[in-house]
Amino acid sequence: MADEKTIGQQKEEALFSRTKSVWLKADEHYAQKIQDFAEGYKVFLDQSKTERECVDLIECMLKEKGFSDLNEKSHIKEGDKVYLVSRNKTIAAAVIGKTSLIEGVNLVGSHVDAPRLDIRPNPLYEDSEMALFRTRYYGGIKCYQWVSIPLALHGVIYNKDNEKVDVCIGEDPGDPVFTIADLLPHLAKDQMAKKMNEGITGEDLNVIIGSVPFKDDKVSEKIKLNMLDILNAKYGIREEDFVSAELEIVPCQKAVDVGLDRGLIGAYGHDDRICAYTSLLGLFDMEATPEKTAVCYMSDKEEIGSVGNTGARSMFIQDFLAEMLLKAGSDAYVGLRKCLVNTKMLSADVSSAINPNFKGLHATNNGAFLGKGIGICKYTGGNAKGGASDANAEFVFKIRKLFNDNNVSWQACELGKMDKGGGGTIAQYVANLGSDVIDCGVPLIGMHSTMEVASKADLYSAYLAYKCFYEKMA
Numbered sequence: 001m002a003d004e005k006t007i008g009q010q011k012e013e014a015l016f017s018r019t020k021s022v023w024l025k026a027d028e029h030y031a032q033k034i035q036d037f038a039e040g041y042k043v044f045l046d047q048s049k050t051e052r053e054c055v056d057l058i059e060c061m062l063k064e065k066g067f068s069d070l071n072e073k074s075h076i077k078e079g080d081k082v083y084l085v086s087r088n089k090t091i092a093a094a095v096i097g098k099t100s101l102i103e104g105v106n107l108v109g110s111h112v113d114a115p116r117l118d119i120r121p122n123p124l125y126e127d128s129e130m131a132l133f134r135t136r137y138y139g140g141i142k143c144y145q146w147v148s149i150p151l152a153l154h155g156v157i158y159n160k161d162n163e164k165v166d167v168c169i170g171e172d173p174g175d176p177v178f179t180i181a182d183l184l185p186h187l188a189k190d191q192m193a194k195k196m197n198e199g200i201t202g203e204d205l206n207v208i209i210g211s212v213p214f215k216d217d218k219v220s221e222k223i224k225l226n227m228l229d230i231l232n233a234k235y236g237i238r239e240e241d242f243v244s245a246e247l248e249i250v251p252c253q254k255a256v257d258v259g260l261d262r263g264l265i266g267a268y269g270h271d272d273r274i275c276a277y278t279s280l281l282g283l284f285d286m287e288a289t290p291e292k293t294a295v296c297y298m299s300d301k302e303e304i305g306s307v308g309n310t311g312a313r314s315m316f317i318q319d320f321l322a323e324m325l326l327k328a329g330s331d332a333y334v335g336l337r338k339c340l341v342n343t344k345m346l347s348a349d350v351s352s353a354i355n356p357n358f359k360g361l362h363a364t365n366n367g368a369f370l371g372k373g374i375g376i377c378k379y380t381g382g383n384a385k386g387g388a389s390d391a392n393a394e395f396v397f398k399i400r401k402l403f404n405d406n407n408v409s410w411q412a413c414e415l416g417k418m419d420k421g422g423g424g425t426i427a428q429y430v431a432n433l434g435s436d437v438i439d440c441g442v443p444l445i446g447m448h449s450t451m452e453v454a455s456k457a458d459l460y461s462a463y464l465a466y467k468c469f470y471e472k473m474a
Contacts, residue, residue: 021371022409022457023263037281037463038265038456042255044277045267049171049250050154051300054112054273055091058280058298059083062093065284070320076327079289084320089113089300089310092320093283095470097293101325102335104342105293106473107435108282108466109312109426110275110349111302114268115139115448117146117205117249119155123242124209126224131210133178135249137202139303144200145450150177151207152252157237157245165235170252177252178207207249251450263371263456270452272302272425274442274459275348282467293324294470302349302426312426318433343435344473346399347389347427348466350454351375352415353443366414368443370455373409374462376400377439380415382422389427391438398473399438406468409461413443440465 005013026034048054067081076082076096083093090112094105117135125132137143152170159165170177182200183191191199213222214229231237255267276298283296297320301311308314318336325335353375354367368375378396381388403410415422431437442462446452 019372019411022373022461023371034456034460037460041277041459042265045255045269045273048273049269050248051089051113052156053154055085055088058091059085067093070323073327076324086316087310090298090316092295092297092317094293094295094324095283095286095290097290099292101293101328102330102338103292104339104344105295106470107295107297107343107345108279108348108469109297109345109430110279111272111300111426112276112298113300113303114271115141115303119247121243124224124227124239126221129211129223130208131223131227133207133209135205135207137205140448143202143205144196146205147180147182147200149179149450150252151179151249153178153247154250155245155247157235157241159237159241165237167235167247178209180205180207258453264453265456266451266453268450270444270454271350271447274350274454275462278459278462279348279466281463282470285467286471290471299426306426306429312429341434345430345435345437346440346466346469347425347437349425349439349441350444350447351377351413351441352447353445355445361416361420363414363417368411368413370443370445371457372411373458374465375413375441375443376410377413380424380427380439387424389424389431389437395436395438402468402473403465406472408465408468
C-alpha cells in the first residue's frame with residue numbers, strides 16, 4: 001500500500017524527538033481556551049507595570065481566593081491558604097498540603113520586576129526651554145529602544161509628612177505622556193556612525209516632562225518651577241520629596257494581540273510577569289488539596305542580580321517556609337533544612353525563542369520556538385556554564401515524565417549559542433539551599449525590549465505546567 005510506512009519511517013517516528021506546535025494539536029475548543037486565558041493575562045499586565053503594582057494586585061487576587069496573611073495565623077493545617085508580603089515588592093503564597101512541610105514543598109518561583117528607567121533622587125532640571133527628568137536604567141536594556149516612544153510615570157513618593165503618594169501618569173485616556181527625544185537624521189551623521197550602544201547612552205535617557213514656563217520674571221527656572229507647581233497641586237510634593245520616592249518610567253502602551261491570527265501578545269513586562277501570572281493561576285485552579293504543600297514565590301530585583309532584602313538572595317523564602325513550619329508545629333530550624341533539601345522547584349523565568357531575523361545566534365536544535373510550549377532549560381549561565389543552575393538528570397526526567405503524562409506541551413531549550421552570551425535567574429539561589437531546581441518558563445522574542453512578544457499557546461502551556469507541578473509532583 002502506498003500509505004504504509006517504511007521501516008525507516010516507523011523507526012524515525014519511534015526514536016526521533018519531534019516537538020509540534022501547540023496550535024496543530026489544539027481543537028477548536030482548546031484554541032478558544034487559549035484565547036480566553038490570554039485576555040485575563042493582558043488585563044493583568046496593564047494593571048501591573050511596576051513590581052509594587054504587581055504585588056499589590058497579586059495580594060488582592062489572593063484575598064479574593066480566600067488566602068490569609070500568614071502573620072495573622074496562629075497555626076496552620078492541611079488545606080489552609082496563606083501568603084506573605086515583604087516590603088510591597090515580593091510575595092509568596094501557599095496551599096498547605098497533606099504531607100508534612102518537612103517532606104518538602106513544590107515551589108514555583110518567578111520574579112515581578114522588569115527592566116525600566118528609574119527617576120534619580122535629584123531628577124528635575126531645566127534646559128533649552130524644557131523641563132526634564134534624569135533617569136538611571138534598571139536591568140539590561142538597549143538604550144536606543146527607549147527613545148521616541150510614549151512613556152508613563154509610575155511609583156510612590158513619601159512626602160515631608162511621611163504620607164505615601166501613589167503616582168500614575170500616562171496610562172489613562174486623556175493623560176499626558178512623556179518621551180525621550182532622539183536626534184533627527186539630518187544631524188545624526190556622527191551618531192549613526194557609532195556602535196549601537198554608543199548612539200544613545202544611559203546619560204542620554206532624559207525624559208521630557210514639560211515646556212510651559214511659570215509667569216514670573218523674577219524666577220530664574222520658570223519651567224522647572226511650573227512642573228513642581230503642577231506636581232505640588234496634584235500630589236502635594238516638593239522637590240526634596242524625590243529623594244524618598246520610587247518613580248519608574250515605563251512604556252505606556254497596553255498589551256496587544258500581534259499578527260492577523262491573534263496568536264501572539266506584544267507587551268512590556270512579559271519578563272517575568274508572564275510566569276508570575278501563570279504560576280499564580282495554577283495555584284488558584286488546583287482541583288484538590290495537594291499532597292505536598294504548593295508554594296508560589298514571586299521575587300523582586302532579579303534583573304539586577306536578585307540582590308537586596310526583596311531579592312531571591314534574601315532570606316524571605318526561607319523565612320516564609322520557617323514561619324509555616326513553626327505554625328504547623330514543627331521545629332523551624334531543623335525542619336527548614338530538611339524541607340529545603342526535599343523541595344522541588346521550577347524556576348519560572350522566561351527563555352529566549354528563536355527570532356527569525358537573528359537565527360544565527362541560537363544553538364542548532366537547542367533553541368525554543370514560539371508556540372511549541374513551555375521551555376525547559378536544564379542549565380543556564382554562559383560559556384562554561386558560569387553562574388548556572390544545572391539540574392541533575394534524575395530531576396529532569398521527573399519533570400519530563402510529569403509533563404508527558406499530563407499532556408503538557410514542552411520543549412527543551414537554551415538561551416543561545418555557547419559563546420554569544422548567556423544568563424541566569426533565581427534558580428541558582430534556591431539550588432544553593434539544597435533543593436532540586438530547573439528553569440522552566442515561557443519563550444519570548446524581543447526579551448528586555450519595550451515590546452516583548454510571547455505566544456498565547458506557550459502562555460497557556462505554562463499555566464498547565466505549573467498547575468500540574470503543584471498538584472502531582474511527588
